[in-house]
Amino acid sequence: MSTLTPKSAAIIGLGYVGLPLAVLARQQGWQVIGLDIDQNKIDLINQGQVPFADQALQTGLNNYPISAATDPSQVASVEVIIIAVPTPVNTSNEPDLTPITSALQNILPHLSAGQTLIIESTINPGVMDEIIVPLLQTRSDLPLDAAVPDSDLPALFLAHCPERVNPGDDKWTVKNIPRVLGGYSRIGTQKARDFYADVIDAPIKIMGSATEAEAVKILENTFRDINIAYINEMARSFDALGIDIINVIAGAATKPFAFMPHYPGNGVGGHCISVDPYYMIARGKQVGFDHQFLKLARQINEDMPQYTVDILKQDLKKHHLDISGSSIAVLGLAYKKDVSDTRNSPALKTVELLQSAKANVVIFDPFLPDLSTVKSLNQALDQADAIILACDHTDLVNQLTPQTLKKAHLKIIIDAKNALDHKAIKKTDLTYSGIGRS
């Protein structure tokens, strides 16, 4: 067994999940090495810059710098190794575990008994047992606790602790979000638990197995996708009925039990809610189970950008305009407010739909100057016949008042997040539509 540096950790994958954990572990007195395959990200982190918009994390990194590298051999001397690489789907919406398997292959020669390897990436039930354990077992000289759970001999200890962090959320952070954790042996589970108990300030629930921990994360995220799909369906139905769904949700939310508000919008994006259900759908298929509910939810949510564009077309018609040739400003490209992450963003799909309908599309996102086609909100508004508020960044919402919307050509406001002061806008000459509040 090689000598391991006490209280040292390697975090593999320095993105929205890995970097906050790396900074927090540093803050809690751990020696941290960050590993990634993206040289550009590594350079930025070594220069003290967070590679994406996150002011709180930037402050953390300023105070607790991280040393980042590509060299997988750097895991050799650390006590704890965390894997936080992406788990995307391919173009057929099938799970793509390549980042996880390649990260593991890269570090495999450098692992040793006594280390604790924790998978934080989101995976469906069965990936730990059926993919990760067999992959680690290809190193026949490395004892693995998953292979001999009750042995007290030193082994590589394996656990799954899915991350729940919610980028852009100042209240719930990597530090105070409770964790679930599933290991393979008493000692291994305890070691993984000890790491989190030392680093975070929240309860850690030990699950009966790694599979149960995998299933918890999938349950949480499919719950959210289904509930958003449900409220999107209700919004479309209420649009047909002329009922304002936001008022109805506010009414329903007065019930102190058995109702949890979810809100309609132009779709679901990001690397989690719009992806994880496909992991469960694929897993169900492997064992002969058809996840009809999850598939329907995905379909409804995937269809919301089209629905948003359909509302726009109706409103353009009211002004005797066709989408082809009209100037449409898409405001906000990120998948959710106040972040710069565009992965699977419904706003991107909206842009594609508008472009294929031959609209002149102007894009402005204050968090994404490189993807914006104009430099300011004013410039976007100046050129537009219609706007679609596709992401409700606080700054955009605050600026989109009846006064700023008073522009020569601007006729239509599609508030795809129901975030604007619709009553004030409806008092002007502008045609306003939300999602479920037309």
Ligand SMILES: NC(=O)c1ccc[n+]([C@@H]2O[C@H](COP(=O)([O-])OP(=O)(O)OC[C@H]3O[C@@H](n4cnc5c(N)ncnc54)[C@H](O)[C@@H]3O)[C@@H](O)[C@H]2O)c1
């Ligand atoms: N983003 C979220 O809000 C969130 C929340 C909870 C859980 N998760 C889960 O956490 C995992 C990571 O998500 P993320 O949003 O941080 O992704 P991300 O893309 O922001 O970061 C992942 C990092 O891993 C790096 N990487 C890719 N392949 C690698 C490899 N083989 N070796 C080393 N590094 C590699 C990438 O370059 C990237 O920097 C995913 O499984 C995701 O589902 C994400």
